[in-house]
Each structure stands twice: as C-alpha cells, then as structure tokens.
Amino acid sequence: MEKSLKLFLSLFISIGCNQATFFSKEEKIALAEEKWKTVVQQYLEDIHHTQGTAKTMKLIDEIIKLNPNHCDALRERSIPYLKRGMPQEWKIYFNQAVKCNSARWMGWRGYHYLYFYRDYSKAIADFDATDTLTPNHIDTPQGHSVDFWRGHAYLGAKNYGKSIYYYQKHIDRVTTEFGEDRVEPEAFLNMAIVHYENKSLDSMPYYLDKALYYYQDKSADSKYYYALYHKSKGDTIKVLSYIDGGIEYFLEGYYKRRPNFNEDVRQIYVEELIVLEQKLKNPTKR
C-alpha cells in the first residue's frame, strides 16, 4: 500500500510539473504573455527595484519554458546578474536575448558594455551593428541615441576625432528635428571635455557656454572645465571663481552622475575641485 502510494505521488508530481506540455503552442505563448504581465506589474509595484527576487526569476524561467522566443523575458533574466556584478551569467543570458531580437537588444548590449564594463570597443561594435540593422532609424537604447552613446564610447576610448564626430552628428540631428533646446546639455558638456583632453582648448568656451545656458548655470562639471580652461590661460582669478561655483553646485547635487549602479563617463568628484583650488591658493604646498 505504501509503495503504491509513493508511486501515485510521484506520478502526480510528475504530471503536475509537466502540465505545460498539455497546452498547444498558441496557448503556451498566451500563458507566457500573461505571466510576463505579472512580472511587469511586480516591477511597477516594487519601490525598491529589487530585480532578481526568487519570485520574479521563477516566473521568468516559466515564461521562457512556455515560450523560448520571449525575447523580453530572455533579456530580463540577464539583468539581475548584470546589476549584481556577475558578468559571466549576464553575458550568456543577454546574448540569448540579442540572438532572439537583435534589432531591439544589440544597442542595449552596447550600452551595458559601455557603462558596466567600460569595454569601449565592444560597445562601439554593438552601436555600429545596431545602426546597420536599422539603417533608416536612429536607435535609442536607454533613452539616448546611439550617436550620443558613440560619442561617450569614443571619448572613453580616447578617440577624440570620432567622439566629436558623433556628438556633433547627434547635436545637429536633434537641433534640426526638434530644436537645440532638446539636445541633452551633457552632449555640449562632453564636447568641451573632448576638446580639453584633445588639447583643442580654444573650442571649449563655445560648448561650455551652451552647457551652462541649458543647465541654467547649475553645473559643477561645466564650471570645473571652465576653471581648467582658464587655468591653461593662466587666469587664476577666473579659475578660483569657477571652482567656487563648481563646489557650491556640486554640494547642491548639480553634477553629472548616474542614478544607481555606476559612475558616469568622466564623472567629477568634489575632491578634484578642492585639490585644484588648494593648489592654486597654496602653489608651493603639495
């Protein structure tokens, strides 16, 4: 009796686990979509943004089992690994999403390589590829155009000529289509940073003025780079004035940064401004 009960239970569990096999392909896709809505709803309700809870990951696994071509779920499975610093797992899962829907996720992979791993060559390769996949459309992974991102990536890779080319392309397109006030002020700021690093300092004020205008003067970064510009011209009074403004705005939170996980490309820290100020006030002191 006991033996048959065990057999019955094991059959029951086995049938229970494989209930999905009884659905038709269309039903499985529909069921996967229902579960996906639950995942999205969980994210909307979750104020702590805790992607990767056991509950969500289990749902995502179920979705992929029901519909292996659910590209959004394939991608979503990778993100908790990305955010927890587990790149080996992230890479396997994200590549599956890119294979599933290259036009949608290729640019995103480039964005991840850019910000999470600072792998500029892989990022540029993905941005170029996504541009080729959709020739008459400017892709905007994570809300910014691939040209804007390529400006960042080439700046990181210290290929200043190409960085300027892509920032300018981005600025020109947005200005023509929507107006200059719709360009990210960061594009102007980064143009100035590129010119600073490229030692073409005389081009800096044009872009810094634009950045300060659109940041409504509240930009520690723009003021820091203006200070560096005046330092190169030997105008200590102006340097100190810009540094003062920079520190003030930094402490109020007006500086270029990313909300959560990683540092921005060429992010400044208030310590850098203070060090520069001290060097100028006490030139003999190291």
Next chain:
Amino acid sequence: MEKKLIGVFAGGYPQIYKGSKYQFRQNLLAGFNADKYQDNGYFNLRFYISNEGKVWLYEVKEMDFDFNPTQFNFGLKE
C-alpha cells in the same frame, strides 16, 4: 508604510557613505605601479556590508575581457 531606499551602489554617494570612488582610486593608485605588470582584465570583488559596517560573504573573480576565468600575477592581486 515602506520607505523608498535612499540610494544604492554608486548612486548612494554622498548620502549613505563618506568618501567616494575618488578616494578609492587614490588609495589604489598610491600603492600601484602599472609598469610592473602585463596582466589585464576584470578583478571582481563581491561582498555584503551591513549598516554596522560588517563585511561578509566575499567572492573574488579574476576574468579576462571576455569574462573567461583567468589568473592574475600574484603581486598584482596583492
């Protein structure tokens, strides 16, 4: 009612911890001479830290730029 997190990871600076990546970089560079080593890749440290500053559950991973496991020069790791 649940409170929203103040900030996480890099975005938590300066609200939830003192100092910044700037200090971390300065500390690292103070005892580091890049000319001594040829190795390159990702050195990944993962750990938990409590609100009392207790650190536990370390994980250390050495990877090349394709995230394949690798082994860095002992001196570089130190």
